Amino acid sequence: MADSTRQGRWARPLNFSASPAAVARQLIGWTVLVGGVGGVIVETEAYDVDDEASHGFRGPSARNGAMFGPPGHAYVYLSYGIHWCLNFVCREASHGAAVLIRALQPTHGMDVMAQRRGTTQPRLLASGPGRVGQALGLDRSFDGLPLDQPPFELIAPSQQVETASGVRIGITKAVHHPWRFGLAGSTYLSKRLP
DNA sequence: CTTTCGATGATCT
DNA sequence: GATCATCGAAAGG
Secondary structure: OOHHHOOOEOOOOOOOOOOHHHHHHHHOOOEEEEOOEEEEEEEEEEEOOOOOOOOOOOOOOOOOHHHHOOOOEEEEEEEOOOEEEEEEEEOOOOOOEEEEEEEEEEEEOHHHHHHHHOOOOOHHHHEOHHHHHHHHOOOHHHOOOEOOOOOEEEEOOOOOOOEEEEOOOOOOOOOOOOOEEEEOOOOOOOOOOO
């Protein structure tokens, strides 16, 4: 089958210069690790140019600077003053688009994630963007880092995955776009998909 | 099962 | 001063 369905490090398959919706769907099934800890990406959301719900909608700022940097880098921001959230920057540089990583199925370093999260229940480790950030030990120092170098590592799916999509969660503007993507049938989604 | 609400602080107007 | 790409506990059916 095609490269995108073969196991291995990301070399060609992931094209972060594509639209965030395309990248968000393509990311489902990939494994993301930070310092060797992480799991399979089972839920994402796309935030695009000219998207009122996107942090980049009103142009570059101190917080969203990474969104206007090169694609294939991390955009990490503090949500509600509490939760660090992880995004992957996409599109051409300086366009301000990204994919929010909303949930992982834990596979690597579950003991570390359990300690960081204060629970051993697999579903509570990384099902939700705030939980992902805490499980991966993220903070501001990860903002802007490239995803193809340590501490980040991306591993392609070992087989074809089936995705589902729906409207995004937790936003009040541009609520109609079906830019939330998930691994069909996964029990690690932050919320069910149609 | 569902809904509601407080926490908590950076960011933006 | 208001908003916020959230979470967890509490209360209600």
